[in-house]
Amino acid sequence: MSIRDHARTAKQAMQAATQAAMTKAIQLAPDSWMPGGRPDPLIFHKHGHVGQPVSRIDGPLKVSGAAPFAAEIPLEGMAYAALLFSTIPKGRIASMDVSDALLAPGVSLVMTHRNAPRMATMPLFLTGAKAAGGDDLPIMQDDRIHWNGQPVALVLADTQEQADHATSLIRVTYQAEEAVTSFAAAKDNGTVPGLFMNQPLQSRNGDADAALAEAAHKVDAVYRTPRHNHNPIELHAATVMWQGDRLRVHDASQAVAHTAWSLAQVFGIDEDQVHVTSPFVGGGFGSKTLWQHQVLAAAASKLAGRPVRIMLSREGVHRMVGGRTVTEQRVAIGADADGRFQSLIHSGTIAMTRHNMMPEPFILPARSGYASRTMKLDVEVAYVDMIANTFMRAPGEAVGTFALESAIDELAVAMGIDPIELRLRNEPDKDPSTGAPFSARHVEEAYRSGAERFGWSSRGAPGSRKDGEWLIGTGVATATYPYYRMPGGAARITLSKDGAATIDIAAHEMGMGTSTAQTQVAADRLGLAMDQVTFRYGDSSLPGVVLAGGSQQTAAIGASVIAAQRVLVKELLKLAGNDSPLAGLKVEDVGGRDGGLAKLDDPDRFESYASILSRARRDTVVAEASPPPPLEMLHWSMHSHGAMFCEVRVNAVTGEVRVSRFLGSFDCGRILNPKTAASQFRGGIVMGLGLALMEETQFDERSGRIMNPSLAEYHVPVHMDVPDIEVMWTDIPDPHAPMGARGVGEIGITGVGAAVANAVFNATGKRVRDLPITLDKLL
Amino acid sequence: MDLVINGKPVSVDVDPRVSLLDLLRERLDLPGTKKGCNQGACGACTVLVDGERILSCLGLAVQYEGRSVTTVEGLAEDGSLHRLQQAFIDHDGFQCGYCTPGQICSAIGMAAEARRGLPSFVTADLDGDPVPLSGEEVRERMSGNLCRCGAYNGIVAAITETFAEDVR
Amino acid sequence: MIPFAYQRAGSVAEAIAVAARPQSKYLGGGTNLVDLMRETIEAPAHLVDVTGLSTAIEDTDNGGLMVGAGVRNTALAEHPAVRSRFPLLSRAILAGASGQIRNMATVGGNLLQRTRCAYFYDDAARCNKRAPGAGCDAVGGFNRIHAILGASPACVATHPSDMCVALAALDVTVHLDGPDGGRTVPFGDFHLLPGDSPDVETVLRPGELITAVEIAAQPLAARSTYRKVRDRASYAFALVSVAAAIEVDGGTVRDVRIALGGVAHKPWRAHAAEAALIGQPARSDSFRHAAEAELAAAAPLSGNGFKVELAARAITAVLDDLVEERA
Known part of the structure; x- marks a missing residue:
């Protein structure tokens, strides 16, 4: 560990200690002080647009x-960019000959570290309120190579074909330095404790090792992912142009405001000189933040004095947009004769670079999942010279639940207990790590209804069901993902005299259905029809710093609109004055209804928006506000859950x-x-x-090179891999979340790995602890 | 070179390196056809050429001289959505919408193939009779169209409903 | 992609004449070549489009089929004679790629598909096929999809075609035409093992064009099949595939054809297995024994040892199925 690492770790540890003290205070404060302390009135609103399958x-x-994506905005005089990537993991560029490329037809610029404009590094994602960068490395500022696949040259040409061709004419030689590209070597070099969003990835409760040693029943195994x-099917892309010292970016982004601010830091300009829009995003899953390609495109545009379109190749996406990192996880569970957990140990190591801060937090599910008398959770970091890893759908939970929920299944098998029963015997009554009360937790209900629908009771012993060549088995696992709401939300409501409203917020649509669901919510909240509400988003000039990530966007928008509506209602009551049926009422007393405001418990006291505005001779009323900080996340333990049921067929x-079958029963x-x-x-x-x-x-651990940068060789499920998937939910509102809703974007991926692995065990009697479960592991 | 795109004759001069996909997206202002890999591995660029589905990223535009190309922009009839497009909305057969044009064009070509009796890898009988579009048949025949959002169930439902006469 | 000149040939003779220019290449459906050109692994200066030539499937005098090299994969799989007389060929084609690609790809192009070895595709890696003499990074790297039979220290890549595995199991002749006139090559001789020069993959001479593949009449092929084992349920290259046909008389194997995909630098005709089976009882144990005879020569790498057992099981299961179906 270097001095820099020590300093960083020490600083972060101090921040963590301060944060821990704050957390304790927030937990002890009365409910009523908390956001969500008084349930969102919309929770009780039963017959509106919310809840409808619109x-x-x-x-x-x-x-x-006809939906315009980032690479589909044509700009006058636009040049196309292509990138050349390093072929070594670490070292220096020894020589670079760009002369042939410069002479190639259509080429207007070859940018390398020799001529790139001076730029600051990207603020690293989640290290600041608006930081969006995937790494904090210099971008074409020197001859240093930090990972195999780092962009070393960018070519601009009149067409993509010309740019691609010219890139192939650049000759680079490297002076390689010794790199750490194998996980084993990185671990041998020593590991450091992981810190996730300034919190140490470490929990201790009692002496878990001793409790494990004494336990009547135990499992102890290592799992690898x-x-x-x-x-995402849309390649990362941006169309950029400079208008004087103002930067305009048409991006594919799940963080427009973050990206605008971060680009401003890189180019040393004001945040409001950067305008980022992203009306449609062709899938993100954590990858569509700020990576070097947007910076390089903007830098090249500046040098060339032309608008620039950059669309990464599929190889380019793998070379320069990070993914989820490798994990090695030990799970040990000790249980008493009744299956009650006496010890829960979940620890292990992940690979990370020195240029990002994402130690895949696989212990998060164990923190709040089960009541165990003792607990020991740890994530250690081993440094590897590679592309910076990053957040990918349910970071931590997706792979953490594979290990944890497989181990629980192993214990259930060892003890001869039904795996659902074993889980329910260990349901906690408060958060096992923080002691905070749960805001809402209906795991048992999700299991009960899911098991009934799935037909869990007909499950057989391992290896007991066969249909021709196919062995059939079923498995189950718990899905879990926390409720998040990040600070920085804000929304603006513009109400016009015809009774229509526009909601403005710098949020995102990358397939979640944001504009649809939020239009439903706003219509109910304001008492309008859906076609009277316009939801505008995907534009950094709109209010709010709202990340489409952490399944938090719905809550962030919800809380922001609640805050803005409060300001709006206050203003409307003032405008309504003493001649209105609403006279004398307070903000808390009224709500939106039938195109106006009405007293909540006396709907006859009502005045329409049109009437209020017309009497006040106003064309519009504009209200903008930010919600209070998300203290509810600390005061309550807020988590979604799911019971995942899987049936597999394994060819003997x-x-x-x-x-062959999958059912998810959710409590969100x-x-x-x-x-x-x-x-x-x-x-x-x-x-x-x-x-x-x-x-x-x-x-490739020899070279640090990704060898399957292609959708032909990086296999994602195709139609034929996916059966009819049944989903159901408790629909029990969380009394402390806006609209009573927790996020639904990430929980679906959690628990699936274990549900499949557990089903494979039930089908074959073989336990696979290394993902993916490919056929060679079952021969 | 001359070709017909969405029923309209088009005359263009192209570098032979230009793919049919880039001709559509970058030269003819028809970005509805999507680029997802440019490697023939995702299906997002699927268009219909003389009614047959192909991957426009693997075809050089010059190879399609004189052919009739239909893209997602050309599917609407009389200004209203093709019934398969409407079915995709009804069944939520997409999330981000990026693979959607390719899925829709592919499904139209696929249904015609099954109707004329082209078997698939999962067709038990190679007799050449029209193949009923069971869920399994649709899934196998549509497997060249990836959807990373995982909207597969909705896509299959939309296709099955639209081509119900082929399902039987 | 480097700039190139494109020309569509109106006849085989014209194609051959045009392709006499240096750095010429014939273009079929483009499903592999265009991708390789984009990767700059292939960099022809002249592309001669031959897709319009030889697009017919015709019966030959002796009950076989003459398949033009320009026939699309879909058209071949769909042809009534192929479905009824050579079902393994229909099934093999339908197991490959996707519906869209099968509509584009030609028979001639399918024979010339290049390997999916990751080190062949990546110009940062050493590859004797791409840069003769450079070395091979696949041997110590990711070689799960690589060869277990017939490989050399220079190259362990596999041929990715499904269609060719079916053709390898049949009596097929490849018809070629070129600057020095036409000739025919037995299918089994068309593709080469890697040896010391893995960059040379077929017996094609400079400027030679595949014009047709001729499939001889062979009644046993009417009862034949193709099984493909892969990492996802569809749209993936084979880890192992088996094309087979068998003729049984009174419980004894009279004749049998077995070819394997995903195991070698070329579509692999399992001659040893076939020889071990003729005259033996048509039973699971003899199938397994024959498979083992074929795989005795297997030399697995660090990541593909599973293919030996997988291939043995797949061969056994396919023959079991064919015999059962017949019974």
């Missing part, structure tokens, strides 16, 4: 190919695994739109099937 309002655009890539001849609070939420759940499960059965970024 079809996507942007559906017609998407099915007709490989690197993964998000691989070839070892091929096919998932209130479901705002059953149609789009079901797609989120299913989508997560499909990605989970990929994680379970086929996905692996092949990282």
Whole structure:
């Protein structure tokens, strides 16, 4: 560990200690002081748009190919960019000959470290309120190579074909230095404790080692998960231009405001000189933040004095957009004769670079999942010279639940207890790590209803069901993902005299159905029809710093609109004055209804928005506000859960695994739109099937090179891999979350790996602890 | 070179390196056809050429001289959505919408193939009769179209409903 | 992609004349070549489009089929004579790639598909096939999809085609035309093992064009099949595949054809297994024994040892199925 690492770790540890003290104070404060302490009135609103299976309002655009994506904005005089990537993991550029490239037809610029403009490094994602960068490395500022695949040259030409060709004419030689590219070597070099969003990835409760040693029943095994890539079908792309010292970016982004601020830091300009829009994103899953390509495109545009389009090749996405890192996890569980956990140990190591801060936090599920008398949780970091790893759908939980929920299944098998029963025997009554009360936790209900629908009771002993060549088995696992709401939200409501409203917030649509669900919510909140509400998003000039990540966007938008509505109502009551049926009422007393405001418990006291504005001679009323900081996350333990049921068929001849049935039974609070939420759940499960059965970024440990940068060789599930997936939910509102809803974007991928592995065990009697479960492991 | 795109004759001069996909997206202002890999591995660029589905990223534009190309922009009839497009909305057969044009064009070509009796890898009988579009048949025949959002169930439902007469 | 000149040939003679220019290449459906050109692994200066030539499937006098090299994969799989007389060929084609690619790819192009070895595709890696003499990074790297039979220290890559595995199991002749006139090559001789020069993959001479593949009549092929084992349920290259046909008389194997995919630098005709089976009882144990005879020569790498057992099981299961179906 270097001095720099020590200093960073020490600083972070201090911040963590301060944070811990704050957390304690927040936990002890009365409920009523908390956001969500008084339930969102919309929770009790039963017959509105919320909860209806409304079809996507942007559906017609998407099915007709008319939704504009980042690489589909044509700009006058635009040049196309292509990139050349390093072929060594570490060292220096020894020589670089760009002369042939410069002479190639159509080429207007070859940018390398020799001529790139001076730029600061990107603020590293989640190290600041608006930081969006995937790494904090110099971008073409020197001759140093930090990973195999680092961009070393960018070519601009009149067409993409010309740019691609010219790139192939650049000759580079390298002076290689010794690199750490194997996980084993990195671990041998020593590990450091992981810090996740300034919190140490370490929990201790009692003496877990001693309790394990004494336990009547125990399992103790190591589980491994490989690197993964998000691989959204839309390639990362941006169309950029400078207008004087103002930068305009058409991006594919799940963080427009973050990206605008971060680009401003890179180019040393004001945040409001950068305008980032991203109306449609062709899938993100954590990958569509700020990576070097947007910076390089903007730098090249500046040098060339032309607008620039950059669209990474599929190889380029793998070379310069990080993915989920490799993990090695030990799970040990000790239980008493009744199956009650006496010891829960979940510890292990992940690979990370020195240029990012994402120690895949696989222990998060264990923190709040089970009551155990003692607990020891740790994530250690080993440094590898590679592309910076990053957040990918349910970071931590997706792979953490594979290990934890497999181990629980192993214990259930060892003890001869039904795995659902074993889990329910260990249901905690408060958060096992923090002691905080749960805001809402209905794991048992999710299991009970899921088991009934799935037909769990007909399950057989391992290896007991066969249909021709196919062995059949079923498995189960718990899905879990926390409720998050990040600070920085803000929204603006513009109400016009015709009674229509526009909601403005710098949020994102990358398939979640944001505009649809939020239009439903806003319509109910304001008492309007859906076609009276316009939801504008995907633009950094709108209010709010709202990340489409951590399944938090719905809550962040919800809380922001609640805050803005409060300001709006206050203003409207003032405008209504003493001649209104609303006279004398306070903000808390009224709500939106039938195109106006009404007293909550006396709807006859009502005045329409049109009437209020017309009497006040106003065309519009504009209200903008930010919600209070998300203290509810600390005061309560807020988590979504799911019971994942899987049936697999394993070919006894070839070892091929096919998932024949899958059911997810979720407890995620209130479901705002059953149609789009079901797609989120299913989508997560499909990605989970990929994680379970086929996905692996092949990282050559000799060279640090990703060897399958292609959708032909990086396998994601195809139609034929995916059976009909049933999803259901408790629909029990979380009283402390806006709209009673917790996020639904990530939980679907969690628990799937274990549900599949546990089903494979039930089918074959073989326990696979290394993902993906490919056929060679079952022969 | 001359070709017909969405029913309209088009005359263009192209570098032979230009793929049919880039001709559509970058030269003819038809970005509805998507680039997802440019390697023939995802299906997002699927278009119909004389009614047959192909991957426009693997075809050089010059190879399609004189052919009739239909893209997602050309599917609407009389200004209203093709019934398969509507079914995709009804069944939520997409999330981000990026693979969607390819899925839709592919499904139209696929249904015609099954109707004329082209078997698939999962067709038990190679007799050449029209193949009923069971869920399994649709899934196998559509496997060249990846959807990373995982909207497969909705896509299959939309296709099955639209081509119900082929399902039987 | 480097700049190149494109020309569509109106006849075989014209194609051959045009392709006499240096650095010429014939273009079929483009499903592999265009991708390789984008990767700059292939860099022809002249592309001669031959897709319009030889697009017919015709019966030959002796009950076989003459398949033009320009026939699309879909058209071949769909042809009534192929479905009824050579079902293994239909099934093999339908197991490959996707519907869209099968609509584009040609028979001639399918024979010339290049390997999916990751080190062949990546110009940062050493590859004797791409740069003769450079060395091979696959041997100590990711070689799960690589060869277990017939490989050399220079190259352990596999041929990725499904269609060719079916053709390897049949009596097929490849018809070629070129600057020095036409000739025919037995299918089994068309593809080469890697030896010391893995960059040379077929017996094609400079400027030679595949014009047709001729499939001889062989009644046993009417009862034949193709089984493909892969990492996902569809749209993936084979880890191991088996094309087979068998003729049984009174419980004894009279004749048998077995070819394997995913195991070698070329579509692998399992001659040793076939020889071990003729005259033996048509039973699972003899199938397994024959498979083992074929795989005795297997030399697995660090990551593909499973293929030996997988291939043995797949051969056994396919023959079991064919015999059962017949019974």
